[in-house]
Amino acid sequence: MMTIGLTHYLLLGGLLFSIGMAIIIIKRNGVAVLMGLELLLNAAALNFIAFSHYTVGDVRGQVVAIFIIMLAAAEAAVALAIVLNIFQHFKGIEVDEVSTLRD
Amino acid sequence: MIFGGTMLSNGLVFARYSLAEWIQGLLGDRLEMIPEWILFPLLMLAGCLVIIGFITVFALFAIWMERKVSAHMQCRLGPMEVGFHGALQTIADGVKLLGKEDIVPRHADKLLHYLAPIIVFAGVFPLFVVVPFSEKILISDINLGLFFVAAVGAVEVVGVIMAGWASNNKWSLFGAMRAATQLVSYEIPLGLAFLTIILLAGSFSMVDIIHQQEGWLSNWFLFHNPFMPIIFLSFFTASLAECKRAPFDLPEAESELVSGFHTEYSGMKFSIFFLAEYAAMYVVCAIAAVMFLGGWSTGIKPLEAWLADSAGNPMREVLSNTVHLVVIVTKSMFLVFVQMWLRWTLPRIRLDQIMHVCLKVLLPWTMVAMVATSAIELCWPGGNMVLTALTIVIWSIPLLWTLKAILDMTVGIFLKFVPSGR
């Protein structure tokens, strides 16, 4: 068995980041887009923690990851409020139909 | 003969060593032959089996106890047929449930319907990893104990929502939404109570928290200062809500939502929900006992000192662990009994009222108590005897009243019990 090193985690983070990106592009539902966004943020957090573990041997990367999680929570709350408003306004949350700035 | 003696001592050692040590003792020299990398997963497996065994045995007992407690409170006898006073009734029911058809509603999301009970159970099961029984009898004393409890406890709600959604039934969905609202909201007072204890103990670890409370009874965090009983009450109330027990059993309110999120469940899946509920009951009560009631500490300083002084005295170590085991289980079971008592006495409250209680009653009071406790801890680190005495004096009236009520009830159950009719 090979040993697991920093490269593994970075590649995994990159893979998840790419998948998140693809979700954001492909999905039409506002809530699903939000899920892709969460994946992006988490991929970044994984990188931070991996770096923290393998390159500095410190907790600073973990602290940044905590801030990322916190940001994700705030973002999710606000984004869902916006999604609800979009739903009320457009009677649907398909993001490509939401194309007007005002009515 | 020697072999028998080893077995006997190994049996006793269960109360002497943690699980890993116990297995080591059981295998003896043969352990050397097993490579460590195999032993490691085996140990994990053994831990899981021990937890499952405990949950099953506890649930069997607790369900019987619940039926008996409720029956005697309601002037009935409860199960009497299977075994001594119906003690085996739960097993009979379990066998019956196993034999039931597993019904999945049409148009239900079969995969999620199947996964939901597993996830609910997975939200409770790992909590037992940190629930301590004595110095040696615990699966693991991870240094983030209380935080682990708060985190893993949050998983349960996912399973509940999954069950409600997948059942394709409006009642189930209602129950799931209620559960989500309630469980997420009550995590806040729960978390604040955790914070206060972490603040006092300076550690997340369950064992550390208990060690902080050893010695006399007045060392218990419950009596730390006059605000701690408020935190305790708030924690207990919130934990009732987290376990979905009456008067907060809205997610499964049988008179409103038929059966809430598990309306469409039968057979084994239903019994897993049930098992998880009872396991959660024990966990929250054991954690309350650890946080406020000194965990396994007896509260008698000389006895504790005598028990702790076990250097070169294996029998006393066994005794010490046994006593601690009995003490913490008794404390937890007492709280479990209070949960049952409340369930069979109080009506259920309404959804908006449940939020009112959480956000406008529990939260402010817990906040105030937490701030006050931290201020006190800042002024008198490690507690203050005057404050402890004050706590005991102030709270003795409600405490005595509760004890009297319990006494009345027990007397009522055993002496004044009249079967229906005359």
Place this chain on the structure above:
Amino acid sequence: MGEATNVTEVPLPQGGTVAVKPGDFRTEEMLLNIGPQHPSTHGVLRVVVRTDGEIILDSQVHIGYLHRCFEKVVENVTWTQVTPYTDRMDYLASMYNNLGYSLAVEKLGDVEVPERASYIRIIIGELQRIASHLMSVGTYGLDVGAITAFLYCFRDREITLRIFEEVCGQRLNYNYIRPGGVSGDLTDEMLKKIDDFIDYFLPKIDEIDNLLSMNGIFIYRTAGVGILPLDLALDYGCTGPVLRGSGLARDLRKDEPYGLYEQFDFDVITGKGEKGQLGDCWDRYMIRVREMRESCKIIKQALAKIPEGKFIEPKLLKNVKVKKGESYLKVENPRGELGYYIVSDGKKGPYRCSVRAPSFCNIAVLPEISRGCMVADMVVIIGSIDIVMGEVDR
């Protein structure tokens, strides 16, 4: 359930209103079927509610799942054969159905009732009222989730049922009170038993009060919920505890005494809005608890002065002769005014018999008072109206 075309003001449970117009929704409205198979609809009531989240916007009561053609069936039987059918209407207060019917027939047929029979009717009737109210109070506890109160009530109701069983051999459908008297005498031993029961039962009412009526959460759940204003109650023809809960002291035993009720001293209980507002669920519930005390009072008085004598004219056990004509007579059933309208063409049985069932009139008010409440309140309101589907559907 019509489509709302204009803005409707929907009251919220925590006070204030919310304007709802079509298309204006944060959440989707949901149609919810409560019943006919549901734990708290007290039988086979079906209520279709339109909800926004858990708040009820509108509801409609569907009945008829227990229809048994009572009024048609009794056109084909003799006067005395009708009573078993009346038993099955309000199966929780069968004695009263018997009594109402018997009184209507006696009024039309000019049948003289022995005085002892009148007393027995009052004793048994009030005992039946206690049994019925115990059922109502207990299941109400069940509705709000207090299961122990339910079993306490059932424990005591069991005793009344045993008394009934000893009196007439039946626990639920008695066929005991019949035109001309009652079908069997109350022995001294039975009277003693009833007396003992009252002595035993009066303190038990305090127990119910302690456990349920004055429980903080119970008051929290029921006070100020499902408020029925007096004019609305009168408009819908509500009677019994539902009407008295709204504050009107209307009791046929006082207002239009039948039997020998004018000779007895008791109070008519009305709601006062002590805990919430006048006419809320707690008031309606509390009326029943307090009426049990009044019933005990009446039974005590009746037991004290019950005369010796016949309990029925033996020839009347076969059949009654009723002349041509019609009569209407109403009695105060535990649920309200139970009216019997009987038409006779001089033959062996009724030509037509129509019943004014109190539950039927009371349940009609449900959509009005449940609007703006939560789904959990719906259960509480249905329970506070205390319906018996056997009577609603007949």
Place this chain on the structure above:
Amino acid sequence: MNILNTLSILAAAPSEATAIWLPVFFWTFALVSVLSSLAVLVVKDIVRCAFLIMSSLSGLAGLYLLLGAEFLAFTQIMVYVGGILILILFGVMLTNREPLLIKRMKATGLVAPGVLAGLILFTAIGYSVCTVDWKVTDQPLPADADTPARIGNALMSDFILPFEMASVLLLVALVGAAMAARRGGAEG
């Protein structure tokens, strides 16, 4: 022996014998998160998507454990599984016309570009990851390091400003979300 702790001990100071399990755990957790996030791309039912995202993020929490960040792992579970997932599910349920029918989502016309973009991005990242020398330290955090305490100290010393800003941000987000989701919030 602490069974749960073993995971992080395993990662930080792997003994010769137990290190053999480290890749197993890594691959398990990695597969869970990658497969479930890939499934999100394919699955049409939005509720299933939400649960898949949850499983993906839980897999990440497992990886955090392996990296010796237990505090982060439990925070991840608490915040994502207990909080954000519930929010997302509420969002899903509140924005579905037919609450009880499985909602089939339509994809945009951007499936091919989306997949392509993902592939290109991954290639770029993979290339840079493999070519750069990351200066891996030979002194990772000791296994018995009190990471929660260290994190707490870091938050209260080096990161005090971001920490305070974070609380303000959370408050603003809370108020903002409440205002935006208020009934009639769209009209102002």
